[in-house]
Amino acid sequence: MSGGQGLAAARGWPLDHIGMAVADLDAALAAWARLGFQPHRMEDVPQDGIRVAFLAWEAGELELMAPVGPDGAVARFLAKRGPGLHHLAFRVDDVASVLRELAHDGVRLVDRVPRPGSRGTRVAFLHPSACEGVLTELVEAAHGQ
Ligand code: CO
DSSP states (O other): OOHHHHHHHHHTOOEEEEEEEOSOHHHHHHHHHTTTOOEEEEEEEGGGTEEEEEEEETTEEEEEEEESSSOSHHHHHHHHHOSEEEEEEEEOSOHHHHHHHHHHTTOOBSOSSOEEOGGGOEEEEEOGGGGTTOEEEEEEOOTTO
16 A cells, blocks of 8 residues: 555544643633533543543544553643643544554554553554644544444
């Protein structure tokens, strides 16, 4: 498969969510509630050491991620940079095949194979250096969602 086809496919990826690192989930929910955003799903993601809340709006979701302990990528992010934008996530049909395509095209990856995300999804992260400093996630929805 050529790199050109990969880029063409990428242009069609819908935004799935925007990930925000927060230190205190309740305080973050209160802040977003003042703007009219309400959580519709809360979930513990023990494999990432975080608790997440999803807030929906027309174009996608906000994912508020709060660490539940001192370890994990989100805790390290907060210690280094403070709360704020953490990642963008795009929806794809088949994470594994997109990863193969991107690796073939020389795109730097954090995850070379998909791993479990929240909501029963399969996810993978591209390295921020591949996307001008923004951590980028690919999300493959669980079947039936
Ligand atoms: Co995410």
